[in-house]
Amino acid sequence: MPLVAAAVCPHPPLIVPELAGAAAGELDELRAACDAAIARLYASGARSIIVVGTGERTANLDFPYRGSFAPWGLPLEVRLGRHPDGAVGTDGLPLSLLVGAWLLRRVRPEVPPGWRMVSVAPDEPAERCAAGGARLGSPNQPWALLVMGDGSACRGRQAPGYDDPRAPVYDDGVARALADADAEALLGLDPVLSAELKAAGRAPWQVLAGAARAAGGAWRGHLGYHDAPYGVSYFVANWERAL
Numbered sequence: 001m002p003l004v005a006a007a008v009c010p011h012p013p014l015i016v017p018e019l020a021g022a023a024a025g026e027l028d029e030l031r032a033a034c035d036a037a038i039a040r041l042y043a044s045g046a047r048s049i050i051v052v053g054t055g056e057r058t059a060n061l062d063f064p065y066r067g068s069f070a071p072w073g074l075p076l077e078v079r080l081g082r083h084p085d086g087a088v089g090t091d092g093l094p095l096s097l098l099v100g101a102w103l104l105r106r107v108r109p110e111v112p113p114g115w116r117m118v119s120v121a122p123d124e125p126a127e128r129c130a131a132g133g134a135r136l137g138s139p140n141q142p143w144a145l146l147v148m149g150d151g152s153a154c155r156g157r158q159a160p161g162y163d164d165p166r167a168p169v170y171d172d173g174v175a176r177a178l179a180d181a182d183a184e185a186l187l188g189l190d191p192v193l194s195a196e197l198k199a200a201g202r203a204p205w206q207v208l209a210g211a212a213r214a215a216g217g218a219w220r221g222h223l224g225y226h227d228a229p230y231g232v233s234y235f236v237a238n239w240e241r242a243l
Helices: 017-042 095-107 126-135 167-179 183-187 191-196 202-215
Strands: 003-009 048-054 065-068 077-080 115-120 143-148 219-227 234-241
Touching: 003 017, 003 095, 003 202, 017 095, 017 143, 017 219, 017 234, 048 095, 048 202, 065 095, 077 095, 095 115, 095 143, 115 126, 115 202, 126 202, 143 202, 167 183, 167 202, 167 219, 167 234, 183 202, 191 202
Parallel strands: 003 143, 048 115, 048 143
Antiparallel strands: 003 234, 065 077, 219 234
16 A cells, blocks of 8 residues: 655754743644644554654664653653563664654554654765655555654754855745645755755655655645744645545
């Protein structure tokens, strides 16, 4: 069975209210948009969910999964699943997948069956991202993707990457591609420019594009959020098969 749905969310640590503290309300709109996108993903009919985000290397991570927000100041642990023989699996999820797991459990605390996590190196070439996306999924049941990634981090002088006049144009292009479910536009994102703008989502978005292109058929997109609090662009979107 092919890919049936995808959701795109960002992964700022401050999306966790307990970590944001007094500033938690500043990202309420982003949290609500992520909750809605995840709920649509769960309602898609998918029997399994694959979470894709940037990590140190490109790899299929071992089940079960565990990570902690302790490096960002909060000793909150997130666990996904338990192995019957007690195997550790992946201990120390990268931030992108850690936030993805937190978002999924925030909407549905019980762990659904069929979860997988895939990390993608930030410098992975576009063609390899697309090829990796085309190989994801199960041939026997409908599946969905949760794609974690931030846009440019160069939106203003207080941004992590300072101010770059190329950032708004780049982010607007990503927003259009996500809204239009335009796989080719995502595959056309320049890895060099993306790295210069500190856009952590480039490689995972191109995995999504490769998966959607391999699945075939027509897709429709919905952009639920596009803003740049703290100088970093965040996108929340859903892709679903067009009727």
